[in-house]
Amino acid sequence: MSESPSETFRVRVTKDHLVFSAAHFITFNGNICERLHGHNWRTAVELTGPLDENSYVFDFIALRDRLQEIVNQLDHRVLLPTQHEAIRVTESEREIEATFEDRRWIFPREDCVLLPVANTTAELIARWIAGELRPSVEVQNGASISTIQVEVEENFGQWAICEVKLTQS
Numbered sequence: 001m002s003e004s005p006s007e008t009f010r011v012r013v014t015k016d017h018l019v020f021s022a023a024h025f026i027t028f029n030g031n032i033c034e035r036l037h038g039h040n041w042r043t044a045v046e047l048t049g050p051l052d053e054n055s056y057v058f059d060f061i062a063l064r065d066r067l068q069e070i071v072n073q074l075d076h077r078v079l080l081p082t083q084h085e086a087i088r089v090t091e092s093e094r095e096i097e098a099t100f101e102d103r104r105w106i107f108p109r110e111d112c113v114l115l116p117v118a119n120t121t122a123e124l125i126a127r128w129i130a131g132e133l134r135p136s137v138e139v140q141n142g143a144s145i146s147t148i149q150v151e152v153e154e155n156f157g158q159w160a161i162c163e164v165k166l167t168q169s
Contacts, residue, residue: 011057013064014044014151020075022113024120027086033100036078041125042153043071045133049145058137058145066136070129077113079120089114122160126152130164138166 023038045067049057080089080098090097096112098105117124130150137145149163 008048009051009057010046010048011060011063012044012046013060013067014042015064018043018064018067018071020071020077022074022077022079024079026119026121027084027100031101033103036105039154041074041122043067043129044151044153045129046147046149046151047137047145048147048149052144062136063133066133067129070132074113074125076111078107078111079125080107080112080114081117081120081124082114083116083118085118122152122154122158123162126150126160126162127164130162134164134166 019040019042021038021040023036025034025036027033045063047058047063051057078096080096081087082089086100088097088099090099091109091114094109096107096109096114098107115125115128117128127150129152130148133148133150137148145166147163147165149161151159151161153159
């Protein structure tokens with residue numbers, strides 16, 4: 001049976017172990033900076049695309065394993081933005097220094113993940129995770145996947161969702 005133009009296929013992966021505990025702080029309204037705090041973040045990923053010769057959109061196990069690798073990079077770390085206009089992040093061999101106005105934090109280097117985002121919001125973390133997943137999705141399926149959707153729950157019932165449309169060749 002061939003696919004109908006009216007059909008859309010998706011695969012979705014979320015597991016109890018696709019979580020990470022991480023600290024962060026965000027700024028908002030220009031000059032308000034939250035206190036450093038942490039969350040037990042949950043993740044989910046959904047891919048949209050046509051069925052392959054095995055009637056798969058994408059292999060669940062491969063998707064789960066790649067998301068687990070990404071989550072493991074973030075687990076038990078301090079997440080710091082490197083593209084924020086007012087937060088300065090300075091890296092040395094042993095330490096990371098972050099400053100915002102008159103506030104200053106010093107962390108051991110191995111306890112930090114420097115993210116190329118403007119703010120460590122759940123929305124931008126979801127976009128970063130989608131970017132990390134994209135090469136694996138494109139390599140395994142060529143250009144057949146049309147969207148990657150990543151969900152990040154920073155607190156029970158509070159999800160940020162980023163959907164990235166992939167270009168078709």
